[in-house]
Amino acid sequence: MELKGIHHVSAITANAKDNYRFYSSVLGMRLVKKTVNQDDPSMYHLFYADEQGSPGTDLTFFEIARAGHTYTGNQSISQTSLRVPDDEALAYWLDRFRQFKVNHEGMGEQFGRKVIRFRDHENQRLVLVSDQTNQGVASGIPWTNSAVPQDKAITGLGPVQLTVPDISPTARVLTELLGFRQVGSYPSRNKGMPDVEVFSTGEGGTGAELHVELSSDLQKERPGRGSVHHVALRVDNRAELEKWHEKIRRERLPNSGLVDRYYFQSLYFREPNGILIELATDGPGFATDEETEHLGESLALPPFLEDRREEIESRLEPLDTK
Template identity: 70%
Template sequence: MELKGLHHVSAITANAKNNYGFYTQVMGMRLVKKSVNQDDTSMYHLFYADEAGNPGTDLTFFEIPRAGHTYPGNNSISLTSLRVKNDEALVYWKDRFNKYQVVYEEIIEQFGRNVLYFRDPEDQRLALVSDETNQGVAGGTPWEQSPVPQEQGIIGLGPSKLTVPQAERTVQVLTNILGFRKVGSYASKGGSAIQVFATGKGGTGAEIHVEEQEGLSKERPGRGSVHHVAFRVEDEAELAQWAEKINQARFPNSGLVDRFYFKSLYFREPNGILFELATDGPGFATDEDIDHLGETVALPPFLEGKRPEIEARLEPLDTNQNG
């Protein structure tokens, strides 16, 4: 058993319409699924990814309209990064961020890669990371109909950073339970040491970065915070093996959950970070034509019978990306 890398990251937005506008029109990602939170069908669940919604390229958002401001802190997924093809693409993004008045910092080198930190309109903590030197997990293919040229487009998820009060407790889970390996470390912008762990083929699409901050208060999540990070599992048979391993380690967990587009298992590590293990398939084209992903509200079969009442509670959101 070996996790293949990052599967998706799920965050919180207070405004699905504005979120959709930013991630499709400014960031150039494709909305591959417009669905609902299966545990609370009153809220949208939006999935942005590459042209086909390949695993490892999905940044997703739950809409919580009354979500307050995030107070950053400990016990959190404190940074989500997105991959671009090369260093030249980062220069393109600087110009694009100026055009759209996106808050960003200057390009820096970190862990042997060029990185561009920025924020979305809800203060989501983000970074673009260059794949110029990447030799690990391959990226996806940006959507050809994106407003961003394919050469500069986002090709997938980069490393997620965890900020925790006791790094060793998280490290033990990553290495002893999930099979990650330590591949190095670097200094944060504030000077603290950040440990880097990789799984599978490694590289930008398969890393978790762990930052220890002992004196920091616990994060109060809201709009712009991250709910969980998910890791790629080959198939349902392997997911069942992971479930057995996590049970043997006596971690409370969700058991196998059918999300229709993939099968999942959720558990919290000792510092409170929510991890998900998710299968690569069957994928987002299961119930929609590949050319029309994300245009209508997609519901898994077990919610289809409740469609009228579910749609009645959702604010209409026009997502016809083909004009």
């Protein structure tokens, strides 16, 4: 059994319309699924990805209309990366961010790669990372109808950063339980802190890394709009997911058991520092109930919610995504 890389990252937004405007119009990502939180159908769940909604390219958002400010802190998923083809693409994004007045830090470097750290309109902590030197997990397929040129477009998820008060228990879960390899480190941006540790799985590269940083912050992050709820890792199929469930159960980590999300099968658990990790299968995918060319245009509901469509739609603010 080997995890194949990052599957998706799920975050929180307070306003689906503003969220759609930023991620579709400014970042040029494709909305591939407009659905609801299956555990609370009163809120939207929006999925942005590549042209085909490929696993490893999904950045998703739960709309919590009254979500307050995020108070950043420890025990958190503190940074999400988005991949672009090369260093030249980053130069394009610097101009685009200036055009749209996106808060950013200019060009930088992280683990030998060129990056741009930036924030969305809700202070979501994001990074554009260049695939110039990537030799690992392949990127996704740029969206044909994006406002961003295809050779500059976002092609998937890059490294995800975890911030913890003690790296050791998280590192043990990643390496001994999940099969990640520790492949290096780089200096922390927090003065006086040890290097950020880099863990890789599957084919490795930008689409298969978790970066774990130590923080002396005594405050646990208080999530709100702009915070990340969980990170999901790629599992090939349900049979393999069942084996992971047994392995995690033997480890006595709190977990959800297998959950049918219709577009993929899932298993959720918390590692010792309290960070929520999901294991999710690559299929069946987002084209299960919509044609690929029309992904994200209509409200999609899994079969077990379809008989509640009228009730669900009446509680949602209309969101035009055609």
